[in-house]
Amino acid sequence: MKKLLFTAIAALFVATAASAQDAGNWAIGPRMNIYTNTGDGVVGLGVFARYSFTDNWRIEPSMLALLHNGCSIDMNVDAQYVFHLSDDWDIYPAVGLTANDIGRWAAGLNIGGGFDYRVARDWDLTAGLKWQPMFDDLRKNPVTISIGACYRF
Known part of the structure; x- marks a missing residue:
């Protein structure tokens, strides 16, 4: 079963890599997140970057400062x-x-x-929604609403 799953995933990567048109493109921009289901509404401000491996696959690391009592940070890396x-x-x-x-x-x-919505040749507006199930049992799992903009180069 593991070999079949690995083969299917490898075939998907090969198929998407063969149609790559935007591979190597970068984007960077500011982002604001609103963390719900945390007891208090927590807002995060920070930056994110994107790197496109193919026309369809990209990775997005981000870092945000969480603005609440005892300011803290949120670090993420997502595959899209x-x-x-x-x-x-x-x-x-x-x-x-x-x-x-x-x-x-x-x-x-x-x-x-x-x-993502393209507003100019190299600029996008972006919005998202994600659930963050945490590996500890003591906290509520936040639902995050994000808005931002990015410059593509």
Whole structure:
């Protein structure tokens, strides 16, 4: 079963790599996150970057300062599969890892998605929603709403 799953994943990577048109593109920009289900509404401000491996696959690391009592940070890295709906609209599901200290340090997963809207030749507006199930049992799992902009180069 493991060999079959590995073969299917490898075939998916090969198929998407063969159609690569935007491989090697970078994007960087500011982001604001709103963390719900944390007891208090927590806001995060920071930056994110994107690197496209192929026309569809990209990775997105981000770091945000969480603005609440005892300011802390949230570090994420997500893998995204981009569906190009038109020249201006993209949507993507995303999965990844997170580490933050909302209350105390913990690590967890990111499960969600979002969209990008091209507003100029090299600028996008971006928004997303993700659930962050944490690996500790003591905290609520935040749902994060994010908005931002990015410059593509």
